[in-house]
Amino acid sequence: MAEKKAAFTAETKLEEETAVILMHGEINQDADAALTAVYAAAAQVQPTAITLDFGGVDYINSTGIALIVGLLAKSRAAHIPLTAVGLSDHYREIFTITRLSDFIEIQ
Amino acid sequence: MTTLRGFWRNKTKVEPGTAVSPTLNTAETAVTAPPALTPIDLDIAPNDPLLAYIQHNPVVFDVAQLKLDSLAVTAMREAGVRLVVPLVSQGELIGLINLGQRMSDQEYSSDDHRLMSDLATQAAPALRIAQLVQQQKLEAIERERIAQELRVARLIQQTLLPQELPALAGWGVSAYYQPARAVGGDFYDFLYFPDGKVGFIVADVTDKGVPAALVMATTRTLLRAAAERLEAPGAVLARTNDVLVQEIPPKMFVTCFYALLDPATGHLRYANAGHDVPYHYTAQGVVELRATGMPLGLMPGMGYDEKETTLAPGDYVLLYSDGLVEAHNPARGMFGFPHLQALLATHADGATLHEFLLAELAAFTGPGWEQEDDVTLVTIQREEPINSQQLTINSQPVEFEIPSAPGNERTAMEWVAEVVGDLLPAARLEKLKTAVAEATMNAMEHGNQYDPDKPARLKVFVEEAPTSTGSVRVTITDQGGGQPSPAAVAPDLAAKLAGAQSPRGWGLFLIQAMVDEMHVHQDDQHYTIELVMHLANQKGA
Numbered sequence: 001m002a003e004k005k006a007a008f009t010a011e012t013k014l015e016e017e018t019a020v021i022l023m024h025g026e027i028n029q030d031a032d033a034a035l036t037a038v039y040a041a042a043a044q045v046q047p048t049a050i051t052l053d054f055g056g057v058d059y060i061n062s063t064g065i066a067l068i069v070g071l072l073a074k075s076r077a078a079h080i081p082l083t084a085v086g087l088s089d090h091y092r093e094i095f096t097i098t099r100l101s102d103f104i105e106i107q
Numbered sequence: 108m109t110t111l112r113g114f115w116r117n118k119t120k121v122e123p124g125t126a127v128s129p130t131l132n133t134a135e136t137a138v139t140a141p142p143a144l145t146p147i148d149l150d151i152a153p154n155d156p157l158l159a160y161i162q163h164n165p166v167v168f169d170v171a172q173l174k175l176d177s178l179a180v181t182a183m184r185e186a187g188v189r190l191v192v193p194l195v196s197q198g199e200l201i202g203l204i205n206l207g208q209r210m211s212d213q214e215y216s217s218d219d220h221r222l223m224s225d226l227a228t229q230a231a232p233a234l235r236i237a238q239l240v241q242q243q244k245l246e247a248i249e250r251e252r253i254a255q256e257l258r259v260a261r262l263i264q265q266t267l268l269p270q271e272l273p274a275l276a277g278w279g280v281s282a283y284y285q286p287a288r289a290v291g292g293d294f295y296d297f298l299y300f301p302d303g304k305v306g307f308i309v310a311d312v313t314d315k316g317v318p319a320a321l322v323m324a325t326t327r328t329l330l331r332a333a334a335e336r337l338e339a340p341g342a343v344l345a346r347t348n349d350v351l352v353q354e355i356p357p358k359m360f361v362t363c364f365y366a367l368l369d370p371a372t373g374h375l376r377y378a379n380a381g382h383d384v385p386y387h388y389t390a391q392g393v394v395e396l397r398a399t400g401m402p403l404g405l406m407p408g409m410g411y412d413e414k415e416t417t418l419a420p421g422d423y424v425l426l427y428s429d430g431l432v433e434a435h436n437p438a439r440g441m442f443g444f445p446h447l448q449a450l451l452a453t454h455a456d457g458a459t460l461h462e463f464l465l466a467e468l469a470a471f472t473g474p475g476w477e478q479e480d481d482v483t484l485v486t487i488q489r490e491e492p493i494n495s496q497q498l499t500i501n502s503q504p505v506e507f508e509i510p511s512a513p514g515n516e517r518t519a520m521e522w523v524a525e526v527v528g529d530l531l532p533a534a535r536l537e538k539l540k541t542a543v544a545e546a547t548m549n550a551m552e553h554g555n556q557y558d559p560d561k562p563a564r565l566k567v568f569v570e571e572a573p574t575s576t577g578s579v580r581v582t583i584t585d586q587g588g589g590q591p592s593p594a595a596v597a598p599d600l601a602a603k604l605a606g607a608q609s610p611r612g613w614g615l616f617l618i619q620a621m622v623d624e625m626h627v628h629q630d631d632q633h634y635t636i637e638l639v640m641h642l643a644n645q646k647g648a
Contacts, residue, residue, distance in 0.1 A: 007301075026517070028514070029513065030513075030514075059517060059544075061516070061544060061545065061548060062545055062548070062611070062613040062614040062617055063611065065613045065617075066609075066610040066611040066612075066613060067610075069600070069603050069604065069610040070610045072604060073603070073604045073605075073606065073610070076604060089534065090534065090537040090538070090541070093538075094541070094617070097617070097620045098598070098600065098613065098616075098617075099600045100600070102600070103600070103604070
């Protein structure tokens, strides 16, 4: 039986040497396992960069921000640059306020 | 006529030449080892002439001299019984002492008869008391067994009922369930689907106690499984019926109403398996939601009519069980469907409907009424749209309560957005929504520890300010008062990335960054966070 809201899903694909992580749904505490797994799968192919595609994301809460911080810490430790695409103006502003945009290139 | 009870069974095997217990040795007191006894089965049928004979002649008698066409007498003779001593208490035959051959091989004398008669006079009341004590013990064990069964049945039911109500923006859902003393088989359920639709089930299993609770559990599982694969309510009931009919015990069945609501449009599709017909309250009157179909579990291959309606703002639908409509008053009159329908026509507020109906039920049944069956009520009301014009300056606050459960902050956020409407430009409304979501999440998690009985309370109002056009204010209150308030400090992202700080801790910082003002008020019980957006402030619009 489905939960009240659409569950978070994420998948990864390789575009040249960049791993693109496509996300759908809400990035909250329930997204932790899926996000961790998909990042591990993306990093496994040793990409030169990782792109987070927020095009299918309609909600990110503070726990979701913490998950993105966790991904950013992993990517920095592995020296893989992180890029974000598909962010709405509102979440672009939140990335700016939180200074995530200092470390993640926003496109 | 003497009633034959279990204690008529004489488990003493009588061997020729030995005495049947109790042994009566009237010969010289030679000290010998008691003879070996082996059990026999000696049943006396209720219609055996021996019983009628003893009823009329409750005295010691010699079996050999008894002229009676009786299977019991024949069995006694074959078992070596010589003398029978009836035990009578208050005119009722309660047992027999059967004696075998005397150890001296002599005949029983008249003194022996008198002695045995005296013994019977003494022994019968004592035996009767022993029997009554034994009977009471057995009844107490049976009562405890029934009570334990009821406890188990209640536990099964309570475990399976939903722990929380659907929180749907623009909708009010309430549920009431009161089991009868002898637990029946009512249940209700809510199903949530990825497209936002919500399924509502109310059902009633025939029978009571553990069997009903087990059928309820099975039915609930089957309905959920069917609803996951099939959308149409009629198909869900048909599928459930086809599986249940193979599982359900004989003479049991389940009545069930299943409706699928699209909260975005108010569209309701429904099908009914012989359950009490729900009522739809509208501004034009109260109508029945009729759809025909056999109860679940009776026959395979049943089809179920599917109907649909749309709930307009202000409308509600009441689902209920027969515990309400079949309640009786002292004059044996029934509460009934027409009475219920008439009551609904007078009550527009779904939020207070259950309270209203239960008061009417209590008035109808009178004091001292013992509830005859489970009473289940589920109400689904589409709320009137909150026109942002209602949020005029210094108007009454618009209030909202939401159960403390993970994910409900989104419902709170959407509700506030609906209330505020176009009072704020879109970008600033987005900011307020984020602040509301974070504050509600804090209230539910830290203030209320996600206790479903402790809702977060939200109020939205517009306040006039002397130097401006006013402000939209949102307060979010939880029950976590009396605690020190954490300060909103800017999280150190570099430290978080270096692993020196937890990656979490963004909530309060985000709230403060999203709104023009943030205030905290608290007392010993409550903690309130107030979010303020100035109407004149078009920054970020």
